[in-house]
Amino acid sequence: MDESIRDSEGSMSYRRAGVEVRPSTPQERQEYLKEFQRVIDSLREKCGGFSGWWIIGGIARDALLDKQDFVVKSPQGRWRDVDVLFNRNNKNALDDLKSWYTGFLPVGGVSIQSFVDISEQVTLKRGALRIVVPQKVFETQMLRIGEIEFPSVSAQTLLHLYAVGDRPGRHMREKDFLNALDLAKNVHQHPESAFPERLYEGFHLFAKEKAKPSWTGTVRDLGVWYRNSYLNRIFPINSGLARKLVFHAFELLEGVELRHKSGKVEPHIQPRGENQAG
Numbered sequence: 001m002d003e004s005i006r007d008s009e010g011s012m013s014y015r016r017a018g019v020e021v022r023p024s025t026p027q028e029r030q031e032y033l034k035e036f037q038r039v040i041d042s043l044r045e046k047c048g049g050f051s052g053w054w055i056i057g058g059i060a061r062d063a064l065l066d067k068q069d070f071v072v073k074s075p076q077g078r079w080r081d082v083d084v085l086f087n088r089n090n091k092n093a094l095d096d097l098k099s100w101y102t103g104f105l106p107v108g109g110v111s112i113q114s115f116v117d118i119s120e121q122v123t124l125k126r127g128a129l130r131i132v133v134p135q136k137v138f139e140t141q142m143l144r145i146g147e148i149e150f151p152s153v154s155a156q157t158l159l160h161l162y163a164v165g166d167r168p169g170r171h172m173r174e175k176d177f178l179n180a181l182d183l184a185k186n187v188h189q190h191p192e193s194a195f196p197e198r199l200y201e202g203f204h205l206f207a208k209e210k211a212k213p214s215w216t217g218t219v220r221d222l223g224v225w226y227r228n229s230y231l232n233r234i235f236p237i238n239s240g241l242a243r244k245l246v247f248h249a250f251e252l253l254e255g256v257e258l259r260h261k262s263g264k265v266e267p268h269i270q271p272r273g274e275n276q277a278g
Contacts, residue, residue: 057083
């Protein structure tokens with residue numbers, strides 16, 4: 001439940017999931033949309049049109065919900081983020097993003113380095129986990145907020161991206177949960193026949209599988225802990241003897257194969273029952 005509060009200057013705001021939200025003024029929205037249009041125009045030029053990139057996140061959610069009173073600034077004065085998802089062909093646009101965009105909006109990119117790889121097929125990924133989903137789910141939908149038109153995804157796809165996105169500690173923030181819930185209500189009330197739930201079975205499987213404990217993450221965390229510990233001074237982790245012990249520990253873990261890449265030892269999780277190379 002939202003709680004209304006008034007600051008020392010008499011301006012009204014409210015708390016949503018413990019986060020203070022201050023309604024934006026028409027002037028702030030106008031300033032934001034003017035800069036947002038600049039971002040859209042730049043992306044369109046860099047990517048050769050509206051294909052291969054999508055605006056996602058909160059601004060897309062508000063457009064889908066047709067919110068007229070959308071918030072563009074935090075009480076601390078930080079402008080609202082613009083989140084962009086790129087396909088593989090436009091990965092250079094992501095790499096160059098911070099060099100060519102010099103405006104005041106925080107613009108962040110999501111691409112093959114993150115949890116989704118969009119090329120000839122769409123793959124959700126985390127560590128060794130790979131789940132292929134239908135290309136249809138990333139069919140471009142043109143949305144509008146204010147007078148600005150931009151490419152995004154369907155409400156169903158955006159909702160499922162909320163569910164599978166990588167987050168610190170693997171926990172969705174309460175604020176994000178409530179925002180996703182608003183979107184879920186809209187999806188339920190206005191179902192799109194072109195995007196039936198069966199298209200998203202891979203998203204559900206991905207969310208289920210990535211929630212399982214991962215030896216890769218555990219080994220990485222232990223390695224970081226050891227390297228920063230006092231033991232590393234006495235018994236360096238990169239010594240020959242330490243490497244032998246690490247190999248032995250890995251080999252005791254069922255389903256873990258050791259691979260050498262550029263002189264580094266990296267554990268690779270194999271499906272249970274798959275034969276390991278001798």
